Amino acid sequence: MSIRFGRTELPERQAQSLKKAIRFEWFSLGFLAVFIALVFLVMGNSQAMKAAWIEDLLSLAPPLAFLLAVRIVNRPPTRKYPYGHHRSVGVAHLVAGVALFTMGAFLVFDSASGLFTAEHPSIGSVQLFGHTVWLGWLMMGVMALSIPLPIYLGRVKMSLAKELHDKVLYADADMNKADWMTAVGTIVGVAGIGVGLWWTDSAAALLIAASILRDGVKNMGAAITDLMDTRATTFDSGEPHPLSAKIDGHLRSLPWVQEAGSRTRDQGHVLHVESFIVPRDGRGPSLEELEAARDACIDLDWKVQDIVLVPVTELPREVGGSSSDHQSERNR
Template structure:
């Protein structure tokens, strides 16, 4: 990998350690003012869950750099997909628990109460501290998540993207918790449980979405962009690049996501009467790998006709050796 790519990876690692440090402060502060609020409980548990993606990224980033071996011929980049899967399962499971817990309190019409505490010799309603803490911790994750999102695009890292997506939405959790606490204070007891359900639904959305993307990647779905929104453009660019050869009659490919890198098989139908030379195929293979740093593993397969599963779309070639953001 290039020096530019390594620098992007180091920036992502630094951001994840900053996230872990911030989360350690956050969960401590929220725990100290937790009280009887369902919304605060849901927010605290979400903050605890937020440790999973950063640790999953750090572990996957370390494992995925190992070189391929006879026992692991495709390398260790699947560690990213496994980390993504673990994050999705954890988020989904906890969201279901929180929804059941919050709904039971709402159906049972439990009226939570928030007492007072003594601070600097004065009696203060604990709710003010709760609201103050939640509003204080609401904005840093948004800034951190914005920076992570850019790095996730450059690294093609779905665990980092999932983490950034959660960070950017954390302000909703904080504001929702503050609203729930305020509801208790003004006598609208059910607002706390409703806020907790809102937070739980947000966690469930993140969990199910990331779980779905992780499972499809591990099932070797056609490679998609880091955000899972569309087919990865490198598949079409590979087709365009190979089709430009005058001896190629038709071309298609299949590309699977190995984690940070992509593994591509390019099926080539030669023109009639063309005698393929090994040296030409070897040069073309190396040229294909040079299209983008993610294309470390490219295999050219001469065939009489394209298989039905081959991806045949053509795209303009815009990638380079350096890690780039996708629009």
């Protein structure tokens, strides 16, 4: 049997989900292009509208990063890139996170300055079909139209992100949530100006900016830790990925294995696993047993891109295994 480096392509179900995600990302870019132009036309002097417009510009980053990453993610491993190109997803995630963080920090400063200096924004009127119309009505109308679609897109992308274990797609779904919340906040800010509460505009802009900054910090932090080979987590970076424990459980079930523990790192859509095995009674496993165990682990889940089995006399503390090791992990 020849040695294989896991799977260099996604299984059929995930491949179809990826195609669906690509279609939705292109649709998102088209929607954003139209909406960005509309917001620019009615923006006026409102700080909230300005923040919403910049937030929509930033919303372009995750889809663009995702579409760029998927163009190279399934290239097979080479001598120069022996681990494949799945890490392009992590790089795209970092780019999106840095963009969100940078602009969020700028908008927080800009919005807070307007609030503390008590700037009173003015919203004028425009001639529309021969009638004089307060521009604020157009602002609120455009923002109201932008609410339903991001809610739908966010739900679809969140489901696809979970299916594909794609953190860039998750960041984009999170951004869609921020989009419709931004629209609601902007409507409140503009309406406040209309009733004489000048500060609601800057306050809404500050809340929008804080939301962008929060998303930037969250996604940038998750991308950096993944690229630093932290323990693999679920697609939303919420908890350790359960696949590592599943692999350990399978290895421990083998008759020649006494104990097993793995360290798993996120490669993008897929995971790279190094499993340490203590053979039973100190008996060294045969090559056939090692290859059979390795192939069985790869077949457990499509996300096991590559796995290395290392026979050892004692498990490293970092991967646990014995009760004392588990206690040490809990105490840290």
